[in-house]
Amino acid sequence: MKKRIAAGVFILLAAGVMAYQMTQQRPLDLATSYVFETPRALAPFTLEDQYGNQFTNQSLQGKWSLFFIGYTACPDVCPTTLNKLAAAYPELQKISDSFQVVFVSADPKRDTQIKRLDYINFFNKEFKAVSAEHAALFPFSRDLGFVYAMVGEDSDYQVDHSASYVLVSPRGEKTAVFKTKPAPGQLPQIINNELISDVDKIVSAWH
Template sequence: MLKIIIALGLILLAIGGGVAYQKTQTEPMVLATSYVFEQQRALAPFTLADQYGNAFDNQSLQGKWSLFFIGYTACPDVCPTTLNKLAAAYPQLQKIAKNIQVVFVSADPKRDTQAKRLDYINFFNQDFIAVTAQHADLFPFSRDLGFVYAMVGDGSDYQVDHSASYVLVSPRVEKIAVFKPKPQPGQLAQILNAELIADFEQIVKSWQ
């Protein structure tokens, strides 16, 4: 009888431990600046070109965490501010996931030539990637990520209105989360680096 009682006790202990473990694993993340998609959908096939003229496609994302941001090199405020912030956050993001890559998507292929994108992105961080394509390919790709952009103005001095969020793609090439800027009174809406890093760490740990 004593053996039966001990056996039952061990079984109950194992069940209890399993329930506790499951609760730990399924606890919702507390995210400060991001939203994780319930349905993580694979990106549609695409082909862009990076700052070295090499093809950048779905295969370029395999096995890597990819953080995307859209803009253009003539952007007067949002883009340089964002890339400066991402350059500052990059070492911490790498500590969380060594295989992270930051990808700047130019929504201005007419003016943002390969040479201009190379000079521009190298100013912020030589590890970053700067890609673009003609609008016929760029528009469906950006829309697939959830970005929007539009040319504003006439002549050669037009500006480009564009999203200011970041989109995170998993090593399985699935769109997993979006980081959204918060309004700042009298300032540009920004994604705070501390919140970006904290959210990124939670997302990566949860995904693994």
């Protein structure tokens, strides 16, 4: 009799563990983002922020970091994105008070430290504006999943670049990517309400 009771308790416990695991593994209901099944630490990097300070892997520790790539002479995507992120920032800070937004300049030749400082301060003085020479910038951008390319040969060249965002966890791991959605007659964009909702779900589920 005791053996039967013990076996029954074991089965109930096993069923409970399986149910818990299934709940934990259930995909998040996300509107505009994709969470990587296995978060991956970024390779060692060294960039420079808008104050001339080093921005490295250590700068990510203990903070949620939302990255996007562009350049200060960008005519449309970058200023639109920064305006939208400046509007979303107070809500993102409510989700995590250690949240940082990082603008990665893909135009180190023209986007000097001072230019990045003036540019980012126009949108939000708490945002980071980082860059480096292409030898360091290209592998860092590729590690995040961003791409960029110079178009044109004179001083008025343009920079084609990704329009997505990448979320990096407080452990410095690439955790999620946010993709733009096409909008008729408008630039493809990430809707702020969807961004905030997805970030909230991702941060809440993170462990």
